[in-house]
Amino acid sequence: DAGVIQSPRHEVTEMGQEVTLRCKPISGHNSLFWYRQTMMRGLELLIYFNNNVPIDDSGMPEDRFSAKMPNASFSTLKIQPSEPRDSAVYFCASTLAMGGFEQYFGPGTRLTVT
Amino acid sequence: AQSVAQPEDQVNVAEGNPLTVKCTYSVSGNPYLFWYVQYPNRGLQFLLKYITGDNLVKGSYGFEAEFNKSQTSFHLKKPSALVSDSALYFCAVRDMGSSASKIIFGSGTRLSIRP
Numbered sequence: 373d374a375g376v377i378q379s380p381r382h383e384v385t386e387m388g389q390e391v392t393l394r395c396k397p398i399s400g401h402n403s404l405f406w407y408r409q410t411m412m413r414g415l416e417l418l419i420y421f422n423n424n425v426p427i428d429d430s431g432m433p434e435d436r437f438s439a440k441m442p443n444a445s446f447s448t449l450k451i452q453p454s455e456p457r458d459s460a461v462y463f464c465a466s467t468l469a470m471g472g473f474e475q476y477f478g479p480g481t482r483l484t485v486t
Numbered sequence: 487a488q489s490v491a492q493p494e495d496q497v498n499v500a501e502g503n504p505l506t507v508k509c510t511y512s513v514s515g516n517p518y519l520f521w522y523v524q525y526p527n528r529g530l531q532f533l534l535k536y537i538t539g540d541n542l543v544k545g546s547y548g549f550e551a552e553f554n555k556s557q558t559s560f561h562l563k564k565p566s567a568l569v570s571d572s573a574l575y576f577c578a579v580r581d582m583g584s585s586a587s588k589i590i591f592g593s594g595t596r597l598s599i600r601p
Contacts (some may be wrong), residue, residue, distance in 0.1 A: 379521075403587035415576070415591050417529075422587065463529055469587040472537075473518055473580050477529035 376478035384484045390452040393481045397466030407463040454485045488513045488547045490577045492592040499567045509577030518580035525573045547555040567599045
């Protein structure tokens, strides 16, 4: 099993640019989560999907952030426009809803906005 | 509301000594509890979970955790620490008040094992 795949692994961009982060969950998993991790705020849940449907986006910091899951094997997190305070490591995780509930994390995307 | 607390930001242990990383929880109903480990520049890795059954749960890399209902604790333990165990450890609990698959993470405890 390939595990959760995220791309890119590193992204450096200038303030005001659009950033798109990508995630491929583990095959067969039907819940997908986007997290953000910083030294100051720790690990934060941004949004999660069950069966491709967004369930809770209360963690999305503001309207500049959006997430989609067009099918069971792909999700994107978009920031437009990006700001320096968005610099963080963004993780995607997946699990089988109503299964064991443990989530499996991808390697993360380290985003730096200058 | 469900929550977990990790009272120690940092735990320091000498190699070969036993280690304990503490976690307490607050839930309504029966808890589903988890431990994760994060090595530098990596994603979180699932270590072990408690759902029901034996209070002592065994997981990856020789770790185990003890569920204590009366003390509402789920401490992570290992009999003999290795330098390679140095990492950030997260306790987590299933959020029973939301969709089934959401879990809530603690703030993390940094474990440092000195040679």
